[in-house]
Amino acid sequence: MYAFEFDRPATLDEAIALMSEEEAQALGGGQTLIPTLKQRLAAPARLVSLTAIPELAGVCVADDGALCVGATTTHAAIAQEAAAHYPALAALAGNIGDPAVRNRGTIGGSVANNDPSACYPAAVLASGATIKTANREIAADDFFEGMFATALEEGEIVTEIRFPVPEKAAYMKFEQPASRFALVGVFVAKFAGGVRVAVTGASEEGVFRWTEAEEALSANFSPDAISGLSLAADNMIGDLHGTPEYRAHLAKVMTGRAVAAAG
């Protein structure tokens, strides 16, 4: 790991000021960034820890019923604190990595990182959530821009994710057996106005919405509704864990299971 300056501000304003310095990078739970620094794949001049800023952590329910999750809320805290209001999101959080990873890793870090196999991006996209930063709000549909790419500007800090809560929802993850990340994961969310389906782990473009399945499920919310559909393997990831065809097939199977689980 190369050396860097380390700051642990107590307020968001201080963090924003520090992030405007040359080659500054935010530190959430460090569960992705610390291994990356060890491999020297990142070499920031300054790390700005966000974990001592009280206003960035915690779960609350907004007046319109949406679930507001502070960016530095850990996976373990979301598993507990979102359980009553948005059980599918809580279940997703409680199944990320292992207990020690869940005690440090944060939703803001996961969303900002946009790993193509990460779990939260599927929940954020399927819920039609809003990503709030210090100075603007970004709709999930505009946020995820491909593998490890997001709409965030240099130095921009995610402060909160606001989830509209669906009538029914479920996340089904087929675990890659070594890393336990999603080989393919599908989040299905049924709202009064229609169904949204987001697939993670499968595509070279990162998380994506499967619009054909959304239309079929909006007309008939049952696993049978998608039995005639198929996803093209063209843009799917192929690696030693699975071929593009396998992932395309798995995405359909996991969509069906998520619909069944959502009930």
Add this chain to the structure above:
Amino acid sequence: MAKVSMSVNGKPVTGEVEGRTLLVQFLREGLGLTGTHVGCDTSQCGACVVHVDGRAVKACAIFAAEAEGAEVTTIEGMADADGSLSTIQQAFQDHHGLQCGFCTPGMVMSAAALLAENPKPSEAEVRDYLEGNLCRCTGYHNIVKAIMAASGQDVAIAAE
């Protein structure tokens, strides 16, 4: 270099660290508490698990400066006040829950965190909780038995 202060196994400690100093380095090299092991240094094995404010974390994946003001517990803080083995540690010995012992500090710290949260876990819950703790020797069954025993439950059910 910056100064950090925290409580380790109930004692206040301070030290000089760089931003990049990991908590595990501070514990082992700064404080000489070498019971916390580094098995992988890539967040996979769990040999380095310690408690920070009561929660299990991988000490190879947190900077020492992030533990400023925290209460840290390591394997050195697990024995009973009179120096005898704690219930969990004794159960590992009784049920042959270790062979080379390299993973054991992390296993004991994870087991303690589990039992604090869930005093009577099922066997499946024990196995699930140990997802991030790898052992190359025992095949896990005796570790699961030890944790079941430490929770005061029947160990016969732990898979043979």
